[in-house]
Amino acid sequence: MRTFGIQDIWFILQAAQWTIGLSLIAFVGGAIGGLVVALARTSESLVATRLATTFIQIFQGTPLLMQLFLVFFGAPVLGFEVSAWVAAGIALVLNTSAFLGEIWRGSIQAVPRGQWEAAEALGLGYGARMRLVVLPQAWKIALPPTVGYMVQVIKGTSLAAIIGFTEITRAGQIINNATFQPLIVFSVVGATYFALCWPLSFWAGRIEKRSAALQAR
Amino acid sequence: MNYTFQFSDVLAAWPLLLKGTWITVQLSLVATVLGLVVAIFCAWAKTSGPKPLRWLVQVYIELIRNTPFLVQLFFFFFALPAIGLRWSPYTAALTAMVVNLGAYATEIIRAGIESIPKGQIEAGLALSLKPHQVFRLIILKPALRAIFPALSSQFILLMLSSAVVSVISADDLTSVAANLQSQTFRSFEIYIVVTLIYLTLALLFSGLFRLIQRRALSYPDRR
Numbered sequence: 001m002r003t004f005g006i007q008d009i010w011f012i013l014q015a016a017q018w019t020i021g022l023s024l025i026a027f028v029g030g031a032i033g034g035l036v037v038a039l040a041r042t043s044e045s046l047v048a049t050r051l052a053t054t055f056i057q058i059f060q061g062t063p064l065l066m067q068l069f070l071v072f073f074g075a076p077v078l079g080f081e082v083s084a085w086v087a088a089g090i091a092l093v094l095n096t097s098a099f100l101g102e103i104w105r106g107s108i109q110a111v112p113r114g115q116w117e118a119a120e121a122l123g124l125g126y127g128a129r130m131r132l133v134v135l136p137q138a139w140k141i142a143l144p145p146t147v148g149y150m151v152q153v154i155k156g157t158s159l160a161a162i163i164g165f166t167e168i169t170r171a172g173q174i175i176n177n178a179t180f181q182p183l184i185v186f187s188v189v190g191a192t193y194f195a196l197c198w199p200l201s202f203w204a205g206r207i208e209k210r211s212a213a214l215q216a217r
Numbered sequence: 218m219n220y221t222f223q224f225s226d227v228l229a230a231w232p233l234l235l236k237g238t239w240i241t242v243q244l245s246l247v248a249t250v251l252g253l254v255v256a257i258f259c260a261w262a263k264t265s266g267p268k269p270l271r272w273l274v275q276v277y278i279e280l281i282r283n284t285p286f287l288v289q290l291f292f293f294f295f296a297l298p299a300i301g302l303r304w305s306p307y308t309a310a311l312t313a314m315v316v317n318l319g320a321y322a323t324e325i326i327r328a329g330i331e332s333i334p335k336g337q338i339e340a341g342l343a344l345s346l347k348p349h350q351v352f353r354l355i356i357l358k359p360a361l362r363a364i365f366p367a368l369s370s371q372f373i374l375l376m377l378s379s380a381v382v383s384v385i386s387a388d389d390l391t392s393v394a395a396n397l398q399s400q401t402f403r404s405f406e407i408y409i410v411v412t413l414i415y416l417t418l419a420l421l422f423s424g425l426f427r428l429i430q431r432r433a434l435s436y437p438d439r440r
């Protein structure tokens with residue numbers, strides 16, 4: 001048994017790199033998937049709408065931990081050996097796609113109907129209408145909740161600890177097993193997440209206030 | 218793919234799964250009720266409490282919202298016993314859930330309170346209602362109507378994130394799955410079944426909440 005020291009804080013900070021890496025993968029992959037889901041949900045094709053709705057319902061209606069387990073234990077069944085790192089990445093990308101898809105669907109639908117009709121009247125096709133008229137406006141509405149959702153993504157990566165991926169939470173468990181000083185260990189772990197998440201929360205709150213003020217004008 | 222699915226072992230354990238499901242539902246319901254009590258108090262403190270209390274509540278909310286539930290759970294289960302607070306996995310899980318929901322619900326309730334026009338509060342005060350009466354009769358009830366959808370999705374989120382309490386073996390649905398896994402080695406099948414149970418619960422509760430919203434909380438209200 002040793003006491004909690006500076007090298008443990010260093011270990012946690014190093015593990016934070018993995019949390020950040022995993023969060024970035026989840027966020028970038030989830031943004032691409034989310035855009036596809038949102039466009040499918042708002043499209044005129046009934047099949048696409050139904051598929052996207054089912055996808056969202058499954059991923060929003062089941063625990064992220066189960067999604068993680070299903071990828072982790074399911075991939076070998078399908079013939080792929082995946083590491084905890086890959087399994088966590090896949091599960092988080094799918095999960096983030098569903099949530100961002102739903103947030104962005106709301107933002108796309110919040111663009112006034114007249115704008116869609118005007119774009120159609122100008123003879124713009126679906127691609128041009130979305131790219132030039134709808135999405136730029138939806139983007140402004142979507143920014144605050146999207147930044148806010150990044151906090152959920154970062155917090156979600158903590159579940160990768162359960163399948164043995166060494167990010168911040170797992171690092172905390174490892175140190176706790178060695179030092180048995182849970183109070184300080186999990187306080188430092190919590191503080192590290194806070195340092196990552198709080199600036200994003202703060203930013204999200206600020207841009208939300210600003211856009212609310214703009215709309216009230 | 219040369220894998221044969223075998224659901225028989227998993228399905229044979231249905232009494233255990235049922236019990237785990239019940240504990241998950243029970244934990245979520247109890248935590249929501251207690252968390253709402255915390256949240257109503259905090260929302261009051263944040264909107265009309267004394268300055269130091271307001272500040273304290275703000276710190277609580279920011280801390281909970283910006284750290285993962287798993288870490289909060291570890292904190293309650295491992296850290297607090299180290300300073301003499303000993304409790305069972307179930308109690309630790311419940312406490313973590315109450316504290317977590319309390320923070321999120323405070324913000325929801327506060328938004329609900331702020332949705333009440335100032336004029337109504339002033340009218341209540343002009344009618345010489347005491348501040349606590351104004352809060353209870355003029356703010357709380359109509360605000361509940363406004364925040365019900367947000368609260369119900371928060372309940373479902375809590376129920377789903379409660380899967381995490383299995384790491385301290387709190388006997389919930391996911392814990393049952395973990396135990397079954399070590400007995401039968403049918404991980405994939407177990408997690409498919411358990412995921413479907415969670416999905417059913419989520420759909421059931423969201424349907425139920427929508428029904429309540431339509432029946433009891435929708436306008437026009439002529440009762």
